[in-house]
Structures are given as structure tokens and as C-alpha cells.
Amino acid sequence: MAKRILVTGGAGFIGSALVRHLIANTEHEVLNLDNLTYAGDPRSLSGVADNPRYRFLKGDICESHVDRSIDGPAQFVQTNVTGTFIMLSEAAAYWRQMTASAKDAFRFHHISTDEVFGSLGEEGFFTETTAYDPRSPYSASKAASDHLVRAWGHTYGLPVVVTNCSNNYGPFHFPEKLIPLMILNCLRGLPLPVYGNGANIRDWLYVEDHARALTAVFEGGGTGESYIIGGKSERTNLQVVHTICAILDDLKPAAGGGSYTDLITYVSDRPGHDQRYAIDPAKIQAELGWGPRESFESGIRQTVGWYLENEWWWGPILAKTYSGERLGLKAG
Numbered sequence: 237m238a239k240r241i242l243v244t245g246g247a248g249f250i251g252s253a254l255v256r257h258l259i260a261n262t263e264h265e266v267l268n269l270d271n272l273t274y275a276g277d278p279r280s281l282s283g284v285a286d287n288p289r290y291r292f293l294k295g296d297i298c299e300s301h302v303d304r305s306i307d308g309p310a311q312f313v314q315t316n317v318t319g320t321f322i323m324l325s326e327a328a329a330y331w332r333q334m335t336a337s338a339k340d341a342f343r344f345h346h347i348s349t350d351e352v353f354g355s356l357g358e359e360g361f362f363t364e365t366t367a368y369d370p371r372s373p374y375s376a377s378k379a380a381s382d383h384l385v386r387a388w389g390h391t392y393g394l395p396v397v398v399t400n401c402s403n404n405y406g407p408f409h410f411p412e413k414l415i416p417l418m419i420l421n422c423l424r425g426l427p428l429p430v431y432g433n434g435a436n437i438r439d440w441l442y443v444e445d446h447a448r449a450l451t452a453v454f455e456g457g458g459t460g461e462s463y464i465i466g467g468k469s470e471r472t473n474l475q476v477v478h479t480i481c482a483i484l485d486d487l488k489p490a491a492g493g494g495s496y497t498d499l500i501t502y503v504s505d506r507p508g509h510d511q512r513y514a515i516d517p518a519k520i521q522a523e524l525g526w527g528p529r530e531s532f533e534s535g536i537r538q539t540v541g542w543y544l545e546n547e548w549w550w551g552p553i554l555a556k557t558y559s560g561e562r563l564g565l566k567a568g
Contacts, residue, residue: 238263239341241454244323245269247276247292249409250347250443257447259284269295274557279549280408309373316377317384320346324388331394344396345454346385350439350464351375352400355510362400362515364462371508395459399450402466402515406443406535407542411553414473415536418480419543420550422496423488428481432505434474437512441467442535445528452524463524466515469532476536483540
């Protein structure tokens with residue numbers, strides 16, 4: 237049954253991927269509420285902007301980034317804690333005046349991160365029952381928002397669902413993040429800054445696989461349930477950078493010869509850098525039949541190819557918004 241869906245932050249990376257997926261693959265109507273801050277870009281939605289099932293409203297919701305949260309944590313507390321509180325309050329008021337059948341169909345879907353669980357050792361995986369242990373201002377504010385959502389579900393009966401995802405990558409990714417930054421620095425012949433020794437491990441999830449998972453959850457997930465979503469693709473940061481370099485060596489060899497790996501430069505580590513994230517997505521696979529379609533190898537090659545073909549999107553960002561400078565070094 238077609239639904240009306242309000243997506244907050246729908247001009248950002250994951251939000252825009254979800255909006256594009258919903259318009260292309262479902263009959264749902266989508267209202268995108270976004271404040272168009274530094275990482276929100278309406279050009280990421282140019283392919284759906286004229287669709288009659290899509291509408292955009294500029295409002296005070298913005299995307300988040302760990303390094304930026306280290307430089308200025310107040311902004312992220314305001315967005316992730318106060319913003320979530322306001323959304324919950326308004327959603328609950330709207331839900332209370334619904335008919336009984338409409339209440340049954342309503343969902344408040346909170347999209348969060350695996351960073352709220354802290355850092356893993358060499359073995360083990362995050363699951364839905366993993367205790368919270370956030371380590372950065374960003375993850376602490378996201379953890380607070382998760383708790384608020386569950387509190388509104390328990391105290392007021394609001395039909396909530398929570399998802400926590402691993403690191404996403406793919407098209408339309410703002411260039412401050414590892415994968416797009418490495419791709420674009422290669423293309424510009426700039427150093428490839430690797431934090432510490434590059435041994436920190438993340439579980440990588442292609443963003444379009446994440447959009448499919450989110451849709452599966454709000455269409456079929458149980459009220460009050462949590463689902464964690466991962467790509468089952470653990471890689472060290474250094475492995476990720478080497479993979480990007482190898483693909484570009486093949487698709488667009490460096491003008492001066494040699495390998496793009498020659499540009500790798502080791503820099504001081506991020507303050508409080510978590511060592512390893514890894515997700516066991518068994519629950520969402522068993523209950524909702526979701527699984528990633530892209531391996532890391534296929535997804536990263538598609539991603540590199542997209543950046544090679546879409547300078548129209550990232551070129552103006554590098555020229556006007558973000559030139560590749562390092563973030564996350566300021567004291568709190």
C-alpha cells in the first residue's frame with residue numbers, strides 16, 4: 237500500500253539515496269525536509285525533482301560528520317538531540333489525532349549509526365543487543381537520539397523503529413568522507429591522507445543497499461524493533477585506499493605514470509579513533525529477507541566510475557564548499 241513518507245535530511249548522502257530509491261522503486265509519496273546545510277545538495281535529487289510523488293521543503297534539519305563534531309560538538313547536539321526531540325514531539329501529536337487504522341499504519345523510523353556501540357576488538361560483531369558505548373561527540377549525540385526514540389515508544393506508545401547502519405559509500409557522497417576524498421585527491425594528484433597506520437577497520441555498505449534495507453524495515457519491520465544493517469565487508473582504511481588506487485590505475489592511469497598509491501601519506505590519527513566496527517545483520521536477513529546486493533569490490537568500482545563520470549556534481553563543491561582540508565583536530 238502506498239504511503240506518504242517524510243524524509244528529514246533527504247538532500248544529504250543517505251537521505252537522497254533513500255528518496256531516489258523510493259521514487260524509482262515504490263509508489264510511495266515523499267516529502268523531503270532538509271535545511272540544505274553544507275552536505276545537503278538538491279542536485280543529488282535532480283533525477284526525481286519533477287516527479288509528481290516528490291516534494292521538497294526547506295527546514296532546519298542537517299546531516300552529520302564525526303570530524304566536524306569534534307571541531308564543533310554543539311551543532312551536533314542541537315541537530316541529533318534537540319532535533320530528534322522536536323520531531324518526536326510533533327510526530328506524537330500528529331499520530332494521536334489519527335484514526336485507529338491510520339495509527340496502525342504509522343511508523344516513526346529513526347536512522348542511526350553503528351558508532352553508538354563503541355569499538356570492537358579483533359573478534360565479534362555488533363548486534364541489536366550490543367550495549368551502547370559511544371566514543372565521540374557525534375556518536376554520543378546519536379546514542380542520545382536513539383534513547384529518546386525508544387523512550388517515546390515505551391512511554392507514549394508511538395510506533396517507532398530504529399536502524400543502525402555501518403559505513404556507507406556510493407554516488408553523491410560529500411567529499412569530506414574517506415572514499416570520495418581519496419578518489420578526488422587521486423584525480424587532482426593530491427596526497428592521500430591516511431589516519432594513523434591505516435589499520436582501523438570498518439564494515440562497508442553500498443548506499444543503495446542501505447536504501448533497500450530502510451524500505452524493507454518501515455514497510456515490514458515490527459513496531460518497537462531495532463535492526464542493524466551492514467554490508468559484511470570489513471576492510472582496513474588502508475585496504476580501502478589501496479583498492480581505490482588500483483581501480484583508478486586501471487580506469488584512469490596517472491598522467492605522470494606510476495601508481496596512485498605513491499600519493500599515500502600517513503597523518504596523525506583522529507582523536508579517539510575507534511579501532512573496529514563490524515555488524516552481524518542476521519536479524520534483518522531472517523525477518524525481512526534483506527541482504528546486500530553489492531560486494532565491496534563491485535560497489536567500490538561502481539562508485540569510482542560514478543565520480544569519474546560526474547564532475548558536474550563534485551566540481552562545484554570542491555570549488556565553493558569544501559576543498560579537501562582536514563577536519564577534526566580542534567580541541568573541544
